[in-house]
Amino acid sequence: MTPTSYRFRGAAAALFIVPLGLAACSSHPASAPSATSSATSASSSATAAPATGGTAAPAACPTTPVNVVVSVDQWGDIASELAGKCGNVKTILASSSVDPHDYEPSPSDGAAFTGAQLVVVNGADYDPWASKLAATSAPNAPVVDAGKVTNTAEGGNPHLWYNPSAVTAVADAVTAALTKLEPKASDYFTTQRASFTTAMKPYDDLIAKIKAGASGKSYAATETVFDYQAQALGLVNKTPAGYMTASANETDPSPADIAAFTQALSNRQIDVLIYNTQTEGSIPQQLRDAATKAGVPVVDVTETVPPGKTSFEGWQDGQLTALAKALGVAV
Template sequence: MPLARRYAALLLVAPLVLAGCAGGADEASAPPSDAPPCPTSPVEVVVSVDQWGDIVSELGGACANVTTLLASSSVDPHDYEPSPADAAKFEGAQLVVVNGGHYDEWAAKLAAGSAPNAPVIDAVAIGDPGHEEHEGHDEEGHEHDEGNPHVWYRPATVTAVADAVTAELTTLSPSARDYFAQRRAAFGEDLKPYQDSIAKIRASATGKTYAATESVFDDMAAAVGLQNKTPAGYQAAARNESDPSPADLDALLGLLRDKGVDVLIFNSQTQGSVPDQIRSAAESAGVPVVEVTETVAPGTDSFEAWQVDQLTSLAKALGVPA
């Protein structure tokens, strides 16, 4: 099984969830408990994945009815096969929010067919406006492919998406302008522990090194100043959702056995013998293992809490303040 074939074990143990719910794990988000009543009719919003669904719900409060199509860690967004019922959820949508970057193309296609007049916020495009221009082109022998789509781990993109969502909600419901401005300000306050954690780790850990089983956390690792020492061949295999060659795997295992990095970033939603070997090599050598997840961890109160929990674990592993 390829390394990047995520959530395999969860999918096997939860067939009734996937088969019995047309949207896989769709969720109509309730307004945050601190959200005041809406002074007007709420905006109908559809979001592809929960990494952004939680943020949109916070920003919209009671003035947005937010439906998140995939709100479960048991479903892999890369390979999700939407149903006609999923398309129906887009009907009547006034705003659509997708991740982009080929991560959830199915959502963009459903929006185009079922909500052609709704504005679409694409997180990848917002975070990297030149992404589509250089996508698939070579530059000095390096193929950009589709880049790293896990942009919810890019702090600047989180802020840019929040601003874009607030702007679109305000355009769609001008009478709730002040309400949305207050929600954006509240979200900014909620982000402060997240931003403080990033700044504190960066102040103490810049130059420390890591290896990773996947690229999911790479943008955040860069934001806190870590250097990626994952062998290039292994990185390419993981990015292409294929098994690494024996030589590429040996290169990563050897790096860990020699304690050539300060931490191993481990996507705990990946199942299989390859990640198990990698984790075992790190633990045997005494390299701290920091678990991260691609989707919002079950039971987490908010996007910010999810991120801060992981940053706290990273700081502890690096031996720096969080």
């Protein structure tokens, strides 16, 4: 969703109380100074680290590395692991302080796309600027669009990296695209894909354990960012309907909606509150305070890869481990 009154912020930023407002994804102004220079990064390097479990990447790329441009870091980390040394991966938005929805690309972003041989975007109206740049600046480059890969309906939840099946599908699509571009590296990319599967095993195991131990338990969320993951875990969404409708329509919830939410928390009708720490505003803080007062566990999640996390799976594993603890599941 596009932002209303909240401000998207980095994980280390202070929480400022602002007037009421509700948004699934919020931002600093999209044209904030130095957003591009700080967010455009080659930190998703061409060299993949050994995957968890001891499966190391091949020693060298057998062909010329593929130039890959990725719109956002949620997919940038994955693309970098899949490409390994056979990819020069540049992620345009690698900053938790910039909202991809309304980002205004700079000329340097257009230049980055010009040299792309492969483009990876989220799609689903999450990063439309990236799809436009791909069409104008890299018209001959194949595009892996997560929304199209997963057949996400128009207006659907765009936070596809929180959908385990979407992560698998997009990883497969990226590997297929890389292999088609550089057939000589087919075995290399196959090995990289297997290494990624190994690295994701703790993530898969956490999902399986939480689903086995907490399926049917309830959650409510200040935003929809985690909903795909919650569904995969078998959790029941008890976010009040009026609040969810306001969120879907990108409008402020009514006082009655907020009261229903806080009452449900106070009555312990909700087992856990999912809280996006990359937003700021009086409403989510009010809900967090109500949960804390009622003794309802609060699990912090983020929309983008937070500072200090060096891999997609490390980011996700940490959040799932915190959720398991909140739900009383041993992992």
